[in-house]
Amino acid sequence: MADTILQIRHLNKAFGNHEVLKDIDFTVEKGDVTSIIGASGSGKSTLLRCINLLETPTSGEVLYHGQNVLSPGFNAPAYRTHVGMVFQSFNLFNNMTVLENCMVGQLKVLKKSKEEAQAAAMNYLEKVGMAPYINAKPRQISGGQKQRVAIARALAMEPEVLLFDEPTSALDPEMVGEVLTVMQQLAKEGMTMLVVTHEMAFARDVSSRVVYMNQGVICEAGTPQQIFGDPQRQETKDFLSRFRNC
Amino acid sequence: MWTSIQEAIFQAVGTSVGSMSFGERILYLIAEYGPSYVKGAGNTLLIALIATAIGCIIGLGVGVIQTIPVSKQDHLAKRIVVRFIQALLRIYVEVFRGTPMMIQAVFLYYGAAQLFNIYMSTMFAAYFVVSINTGAYMAETVRGGILSVDPGQTEGAKAIGMTHVQTMLWVILPQTLRNILPQIGNNLIINIKDTCVLSVISVVELFFVHKGVAGALYTYFESAAITMTIYLIMTLICAKLLRWWEKKMDGADNYDLATTDTLAHTTGMYDYPGKGSPYDERSKELGQRRHKKGGR
Numbered sequence: 001m002a003d004t005i006l007q008i009r010h011l012n013k014a015f016g017n018h019e020v021l022k023d024i025d026f027t028v029e030k031g032d033v034t035s036i037i038g039a040s041g042s043g044k045s046t047l048l049r050c051i052n053l054l055e056t057p058t059s060g061e062v063l064y065h066g067q068n069v070l071s072p073g074f075n076a077p078a079y080r081t082h083v084g085m086v087f088q089s090f091n092l093f094n095n096m097t098v099l100e101n102c103m104v105g106q107l108k109v110l111k112k113s114k115e116e117a118q119a120a121a122m123n124y125l126e127k128v129g130m131a132p133y134i135n136a137k138p139r140q141i142s143g144g145q146k147q148r149v150a151i152a153r154a155l156a157m158e159p160e161v162l163l164f165d166e167p168t169s170a171l172d173p174e175m176v177g178e179v180l181t182v183m184q185q186l187a188k189e190g191m192t193m194l195v196v197t198h199e200m201a202f203a204r205d206v207s208s209r210v211v212y213m214n215q216g217v218i219c220e221a222g223t224p225q226q227i228f229g230d231p232q233r234q235e236t237k238d239f240l241s242r243f244r245n246c
Numbered sequence: 247m248w249t250s251i252q253e254a255i256f257q258a259v260g261t262s263v264g265s266m267s268f269g270e271r272i273l274y275l276i277a278e279y280g281p282s283y284v285k286g287a288g289n290t291l292l293i294a295l296i297a298t299a300i301g302c303i304i305g306l307g308v309g310v311i312q313t314i315p316v317s318k319q320d321h322l323a324k325r326i327v328v329r330f331i332q333a334l335l336r337i338y339v340e341v342f343r344g345t346p347m348m349i350q351a352v353f354l355y356y357g358a359a360q361l362f363n364i365y366m367s368t369m370f371a372a373y374f375v376v377s378i379n380t381g382a383y384m385a386e387t388v389r390g391g392i393l394s395v396d397p398g399q400t401e402g403a404k405a406i407g408m409t410h411v412q413t414m415l416w417v418i419l420p421q422t423l424r425n426i427l428p429q430i431g432n433n434l435i436i437n438i439k440d441t442c443v444l445s446v447i448s449v450v451e452l453f454f455v456h457k458g459v460a461g462a463l464y465t466y467f468e469s470a471a472i473t474m475t476i477y478l479i480m481t482l483i484c485a486k487l488l489r490w491w492e493k494k495m496d497g498a499d500n501y502d503l504a505t506t507d508t509l510a511h512t513t514g515m516y517d518y519p520g521k522g523s524p525y526d527e528r529s530k531e532l533g534q535r536r537h538k539k540g541g542r
Binding site: 052054077078079080081084085087089090091092093094095097104105108109110132133135136137140150153154157 | 399403416
């Protein structure tokens with residue numbers, strides 16, 4: 001039996017009277033690469049942010065290895081070290097170099113020694129092809145490079161699952177490829193990933209599971225073959241028809 | 247008429263200043279009172295530097311406390327304590343920002359002596375008054391500086407498991423400090439000039455020296471010229487040093503590659519054999535175009 005990492009049960013989120021997420025249910029198993037697709041404003045990013053507690057869900061449960069992360073007194077910072085996040089806008093620390101970005105979490109949160117942290121940071125920076133730029137500040141590198149560093153920073157915390165919040169949406173078209181290549185590599189190595197994306201080719205070819213969200217509910221979920229090859233719901237068909245050429 | 251009064255005084259004092267030209271009088275004042283001016287300028291600079299530094303620390307503390315987020319999920323006791331402290335600090339900021347430093351100096355210096363029997367030395371009173379005054383201004387500056395840092399930075403820090411304190415210490419405050427550095431410089435320059443109001447409690451700073459020298463010989467214009475020049479030199483040097491510090495904090499404009507970049511080749515080169523991304527719509531087009539060319 002696969003090892004369940006995250007279990008989301010009856011999750012609701014409302015901003016004021018506006019319901020963004022309605023009764024969301026799904027699980028993330030170890031080794032899953034789940035792509036969440038859907039139109040803008042369908043609640044994909046909010047779902048991801050609720051899982052990482054950057055937003056507080058209105059009701060429902062998020063279980064991490066069976067433990068409810070929404071229970072009072074839950075240690076959110078400790079939980080977040082196991083659930084990494086990569087943002088659309090990179091959010092690299094502007095006051096640090098590329099290397100320091102990948103080390104600060106290990107040093108201050110995981111309390112690793114400097115040598116250990118540097119070795120781990122270099123290992124992951126090499127993996128994303130950013131080892132040459134360790135001395136650069138975030139403002140000196142391109143968007144694609146920033147996102148690769150952000151992935152290395154998240155990996156350096158050795159999380160169990162990585163959440164990607166539209167990692168390529170803020171990138172120029174010619175930089176999307178380098179980031180997706182890195183993500184594909186991670187997926188191959190068995191990293192558990194939850195990816196909110198508009199890159200249909202990535203969702204189709206790399207993920208093991210695709211979730212289509214529409215207006216705050218999970219409309220359809222299944223293997224990429226099911227969703228892209230034989231969608232059951234009319235909304236899914238309509239949505240995918242716009243990407244038929246991909 | 248003024249010249250005749252000056253003349254009379256010079257004669258009474260018994261110096262030959264009366265018969266001197268403007269330039270000669272300046273030289274005479276420098277020769278005679280140079281050490282006094284230097285001592286005054288030294289005290290002015292000392293008060294301004296130390297009080298600005300302490301003021302920044304006060305401001306940093308107050309600014310950080312004022313930006314502590316309080317949400318409804320927190321314990322009621324914590325919410326009340328935080329809100330109460332924030333209200334107290336708000337009063338501190340408004341009172342010391344909203345009243346003249348001159349009056350604050352008189353109020354605190356004489357008030358402490360009269361009410362609490364605390365007899366401060368004038369220099370201590372100077373450090374104290376200028377520090378808390380600067381602190382009140384800096385509190386607002388720091389608050390603004392913290393708010394001006396992109397919220398994404400906080401999210402990035404939280405996402406790797408940092409607590410609120412760690413986020414502030416390692417991510418937000420270093421960036422805040424860089425952002426408010428011009429304002430710190432502004433405060434330092436203002437403090438160099440505004441210490442002159444401390445002459446009201448007899449702090450021996452530059453303006454106090456000027457008053458003494460000018461009054462003794464009625465050389466108001468000459469002494470003011472000297473004093474202004476000294477103030478200007480001090481502020482210009484400080485401004486220059488602060489610019490240099492700002493530049494230093496920004497770090498180098500360029501960086502050295504640690505090793506050669508292998509992945510950079512893929513950027514913008516989709517049909518690079520074996521290295522392009524299969525997930526880009528244009529890559530297929532380019533591939534086809536190349537195929538056609540090859541077929542021709």
